[in-house]
Amino acid sequence: MRKNLRNRICSVTLAGAMLLSTVLTGCGGSGEAPAASHNKETEAGSGQTAEDGEKPVLSVWAYWTNGDLYSDQGDWEYWQAIEEACNVDLEFLDSTGGKDALSLLAGTDDLPDIIIEYDTTFPGGVQKMLLDGSIISLNDLMDKGKLPNFKAYLESDPEVDKLCKNNEGLYAWTPMIRKPDSPLVFNGNMIRQDWLDELGFDLPETVQEMEDVLVAFKEQKGCDAAFSFIYGNYNIMVNSFGIREGMYVDAENKVHFGAVEEEYLDFLTLFNRWMNMGILDPDAFTQDADAFFAKIAGERTGLVWGYTGGTLGKIQTMQEENKEMNYQPAPNPVLNKGDQFLVDQSSYRINNIGGVISAACSNPEAAARVLDYTYGEEGNMLANYGKEGVTYEMVDGKPVFTDFVLHNPDGLSIEKALSVYAGCNNKPFLVEKDYMLGGYAYEVQKKSLEVWATPDAPIKDMPPQTMTNEEVQEYNSIMTDIQTYLDEFKLKFILGTEPLENFPQFVENIKNMNIDRAIAIRQAEYDRYLAR
Template sequence: MKRKPFVPLLLASALAAGAIGGCSESSTGGKGTAETAPAKHTNYPEALTYWVPMTAGVAATMKSFNEIAAYKEMERITGAKVDFRHPAIGQEKDQFNLMIASGNLPDVIEYVWASVPKGPDNAIKEKRIIRLNELIEKHAPNLSKVLRENPEFKKLATTDEGNLYMFPYFADVPDALVYNGPALRQDWLDKLGLQVPATLQEWESVLTAFRDNDPNGNGRKDEIPLLFDVRVMNFGHAFVGAYGITSVFYQDAGTVKYGPIDPRFKDFLAMMNRWYKEGLIDKDYATLDQKLKDAKMTEGLVGSMAMNTGYGIGTYTSIMSKTDPGFKLVAAPYPSLEPGGRSIGHKESSFNGRGAAISATAEQPEKIVRWLDYAYSEAGRLLFNFGIENVSYRLENGYPKLTDRITNHPDNLSMGLAITRYSHGTFAGPFVYDKRFAEQYMPMPEQKHAVAVWTKADHSKLLPPFTMNSGQSSKQTSIMNDVNAYFDEMVNKFIMGVEPIDNFDKFVATIRKMGIDEVIRLKQDALDRFVKR
């Protein structure tokens, strides 16, 4: 089939159209999810400031979390007016560090606290945030119940020093934990008479066929067999996981290891260098941002890439249905070295280190605790996952069913962007993810198939989200800033052939000089403490 032209801004235009159409919607024009409560309640704060990174889904149609219907409903229920403060997208880390260093803090700070320099225990000691154990026990019955009924959640959310320091995000649902992996153009496979590859050798054969046989049908040799991304590899472990290692830290029978200094990482780099030289990988892969990746995929150039079930299979399938009805994606198993083997694959922890902490300068923290606790109640769970009853969802025999306003938006807003106008369901926050949302959020059979396929990968070597004490965290940060910068530079040089693979041993020696063995020791200590919690 001849490739149809595609305007690179189609995705952005679709978002903009949804934003314009969505602005006229009634956010809370239905029965609320919570029981009726006075407009002002003495149990809650009258007002609070709340710092939280903006997400792409919210930013596509809104300027602030204040516009999300769930938070408007929270104000109606509790009487608390929230002033949300968002750092610029892409500057979250720098602005967080500046804010913490300044001591000029909002009442609530939502962040991935497991990644902060010196760790959350030190943030408590330095009077940036407060310990919440006693406040949660006394004023947060809903979160207390969740922790009591799910001891593994409590273990994950508690520091080595025994501190509960935030209202956490929990998601113990396979559809929410496994959402990234390799996928290919099924229609290209069908056109060329190929099967979904399962080993690296089979992948190489498929990629070669994509390169040589004009599967997009435009008469030009412009296909990109694999759109590779080092950042996605570090996150999801596609292709490198076939060697039994990752490109980051992992564990092997309880022993912490760093994949890039393993001899098998050299084998992986040699393979990727060969694929790059043979035109199986996009020559510009190292400079691509998300918009350029989207454009290449939707222009019909890309044969395969690692992608998410939502912003990936769901988004591309939806967009391409309008320009190329034959377009079809299929998830592939994480490739192994040998037939029947297993590769390390992506899987999130049920707790990813993100949550809402209360700053040490906040007034009446017990009232803020009560306000945050509402999201962990049954009514709050519905509100934060599904939004507003009889608007974004309806209860059918006790089951919260998303309405047509979400699943078939009148202005063609995608399902993900439509529900984001009403709830927190598509992105992490201080609440418990509901599996009933996951059951409806991925309606496409291709998405359900992807989760089933990717879940079969080996997840036993992935590290849990443990924390370090302040001294260890500071030491690790100092070393890893240099290691990560050097890694990013050299991996691309090896793959592109700028640096000979024969210099891999020098690469390892340099990383060792930078102190990687010290970081491995620190992480081993942290893992051992975590296991003993």
């Protein structure tokens, strides 16, 4: 019994489209942790069957990326396996409308029973939806034994437990969780090793060595965009100066806003000099992926920033056409030879996607059973590796991906082929290290995870937000204007349209926009986090 809810949400979606039209017109990864087994209570818990003997039917909003393979999420083998294991029928809403469509449903009786989404897609964030009563706390269900696998894992992993609950000890969702030995850094610099060898350079370890290499790439290899990146991601170079651009925490647990600190001027000075020297890609702050990869293919660049999967993996396929090209992961650059890279590049071990149960849920216990399944042994295997005999085989006690995944007969990428049967990167489950490594087709991708790792760096990113409603409103009202101002003037400084001598006035202006109050709000939030 699988019904698509398009009829039910058609009026909501149409209303959202009309509203949006009006607005637009007017505006012009593995250590094993103890987990409860998938037992009879989990399979046949309270509320398993409706009074008429039918399976409970749950409406679901779930982020997904397989629209090119399926017209309905209910046809996806991954969800069909969960339906069978949990003895439920899942009806999927059309989630392609994203945050705007979900915002229209929030606070109404039309909010689906289960929502699986990124935190940034939840209207105001998942904690805001918990505070305003749109979703329920999971605590009561956990206490009643309705989320046994999830609860057992949290009890075995205090670090993750601390990240999963808010300051009141409430659990808003079941997030994607990376196990303790999983890689946590998935991006960094990549460099033409073949050019380094040809020109007689070692891998650059310092900012100055990087500059020397970039000059050589420009002068001897004809690069007009020697250092390039995508999506405006240049943070690795800001981090070389021992700060983050935005909010961060130092080794003494003090919150900072990096863009007003002296080290940020050092970064701006470096990028301004590189721009004037013609070794920094002037399009890097605005270009799309096609333009970026075209420069790599055209050998207009030799040092790029990117991701282990989407960037380094694509470059490897390009190298099959250009056998001389050899991109390798480059070390995180420091200021002086032998220095420690001070800024931790690691993601937190909970990802910003997870599952929630709405306050309008028709059967919270059945919904809990669905969310809990992938934290148990059986569901964890499904979410990480898919279907035995199809996407993986057990070899010497370990799952090994099959050619269906690694060399898909229909030409699907590794991630796309695996996602037919597994949860992959956009579902809540326990991420195994072997799954993460097995999903990379090239050894150089696995190598990058080690080269870019920063486990002992003292400067940390802020943990997931758990500000109060009042704090969120005040903080956002301050930071919206500051971020807009920062985005405008950092480019002016780098491009040279604003003299670097005006940096003190830039800092003063941000202070006058109440940045100290914003820092104080995040400090109070972080202090509460430490006290959990």
